[in-house]
Amino acid sequence: MIAHIQGKLVEKTPTEVVIECNGVGYEIHISLHTYTQIPESENIKLFTFLQVKEDSHSLFGFADKKERELFKLLISVSGIGANTARTMLSSLNPEQIIQAIASNDVGTVQSIKGIGLKTAQRVILDLKDKVLKIYAIEEISGGSYNTNKEEALSALEVLGYIRKNAEKVLEKIITNSPTATVEDLIKQALKVL
Numbered sequence: 001m002i003a004h005i006q007g008k009l010v011e012k013t014p015t016e017v018v019i020e021c022n023g024v025g026y027e028i029h030i031s032l033h034t035y036t037q038i039p040e041s042e043n044i045k046l047f048t049f050l051q052v053k054e055d056s057h058s059l060f061g062f063a064d065k066k067e068r069e070l071f072k073l074l075i076s077v078s079g080i081g082a083n084t085a086r087t088m089l090s091s092l093n094p095e096q097i098i099q100a101i102a103s104n105d106v107g108t109v110q111s112i113k114g115i116g117l118k119t120a121q122r123v124i125l126d127l128k129d130k131v132l133k134i135y136a137i138e139e140i141s142g143g144s145y146n147t148n149k150e151e152a153l154s155a156l157e158v159l160g161y162i163r164k165n166a167e168k169v170l171e172k173i174i175t176n177s178p179t180a181t182v183e184d185l186i187k188q189a190l191k192v193l
Contacts, residue, residue, distance in 0.1 A: 002059065006045040012038060014090075017061065019044065028061035029082075031071075032090035037063035051075075051082050058082065067094045069134065077126045079119050088112050092175070099178045108175050117161075127142045149174060152185035161193050169193055 005028065007021030014035045018025045028046060038044055044069040046061035047068045060082060062068040067089060074085035074097075088097060100108035101124050109120035109137075149170050156166040166189060173180060173188045180188070 001050045002048050004047045005059075005061070006043070008042055009038070010046050017044075017046070019046065020063075021100055027057045029086060030061045031067070031086050032192060033067060033093050034061060034063040034089075060086065070094045070097060073127050073130060073134075074123070077119075077123050079122060084114055084133060087114055095177065096175070098131055098135055101127050102135075103178070104128070105178070107171065108178070111171075148180070148182045148185060151182045152189065155182075155186050156189055156193070159190075161189075166193065 002113065003062075005019050005021055005026055007019045007026075010020050010025055011018035012020075012035070013090055014030075014032055015073060016027055016029050018027050020026075028048065030046070034046070034155060038042045038046075046063065047065050047071075048062070049060045049068055049071060051058045051060065060068075060071065062071065071082075071085050071089060074080050074088060075082055092108070096108065099105070108119070109115060109123055111118070112118055113125075152170055153163065153166055157163055169189045169192045170185055173185055173192075177184065177188075
């Protein structure tokens with residue numbers, strides 16, 4: 001309906017912006033990812049999605065089309081509303097969400113506030129084929145970096161670190177760099193431990 005809005009940036013907070021376009025100020029809900037992408041210039045352009053409900057019309061804005069398409073995919077999943085999708089895009093960047101879905105990484109999806117195990121599994125089940133097709137990603141087997149994680153975990157245990165602590169650290173590292181090699185995982189974990 002409204003594909004994009006281009007105009008003068010009047011107000012900017014981490015959750016919304018106001019863009020003035022031909023004398024009308026549009027309040028647009030944004031993710032933290034989009035917030036970090038908005039330039040400091042006066043004139044900006046955001047790709048938008050208008051959600052029409054019985055009791056409200058909400059406009060969501062995105063720095064690029066890729067994030068908007070991912071938002072549309074997320075809200076197509078039963079149990080994921082627009083605000084939950086926005087929280088997901090604020091917690092992880094679009095690339096991390098796409099990689100997590102493509103690689104069956106339930107843990108990463110579940111790490112987002114408000115997403116439980118069942119919802120995380122549903123997101124992956126509903127969107128994996130679409131994500132692989134739309135973003136032309138080769139299917140990543142879930143074991144590929146779980147194996148890396150296990151190898152790194154074993155190495156850290158041999159070095160005398162407690163398994164539980166090492167596992168927590170590795171989870172965080174994998175969330176931030178899903179494609180990290182075993183060597184990278186160990187090096188980064190040693191800096192934290």
